Amino acid sequence: MIAVLGDKTLLDTTTKTGYRLCIPMLPPPHPDLIECLEIKSGNLPNIRTSSNNPKTISGLYSDRAQTILRRWDKGFTQTHALRHLANLNGQMAGISQETRxxxxxHSTQMNEGTYKKRANTQTTIDLLTQSTTEAIPLGSAIGVLKQLGSDGKNIKLLAAIYGITFDEVMELLAE
Structure with missing residues (x-):
């Protein structure tokens, strides 16, 4: 699942982070998080207003989000905290810092400087006890594949794991 975020909002205002593709960063203990939160559709909540003022409309969305966060009663009411949570979830899922x-x-420097500063003792414990390990580098996986034998089934599996094509694996095996 890949989300496409445009450089403008529905209100024709620019977004802070610009156009980009992004992936969900789900923590290993909650692989069904998207379904639980019912967010796969990407539909915005229905807000009724007679105003055409973008600040008024965005304020209504912000108020709605804060209301929902208060109802969840998880200890935070700022939607930006969800970005920090996504980064932590991605780290726990073994997603590289560059991809997160x-x-x-934003840049990896921003990720390192701003997002990691929010870690606390419980965050560290969660990372140590609930994280998945990162896959080995592709070059190392190709070496293992050469040792195991490069039959079609193993090549397809490696291609699926690393998100590359069968032919790309074959080229790497030939090197």
Missing amino acids: AKSLG
Whole structure:
């Protein structure tokens, strides 16, 4: 699942992070989070207003989001905290810092400096006890594949894991 975020909102105002593609960053303990939150459709909540003022309309969406966050009673009411949570979830899921930063629409330096500052003892415990391990680098996986034998089934599996084509794996095996 890849979301496409435009450089403008429905209100024709620019977005802070610009156009980008992003992926969900789901923590290993909650792989069904998208279904639980019912957010796959990408539809915005229905807000009724007679105003055409973008600040008024965005304020209504912000108020609606805060109301929902208060109802969830999870200890935060700022929607921006969800970006920090997404980054942490991605880290727990073994998603590289570069991919997390790109998905959030900022640099790896911003990810390292701003987002990681929010870690606390419980965050560290969660990362140590609930994280998945990152896949080995592709070059290492090709080496393992050469040792195991490169039959069609193994090649297809490696291609699926690394998001590359069968032919790309074959080229790497030939090197």
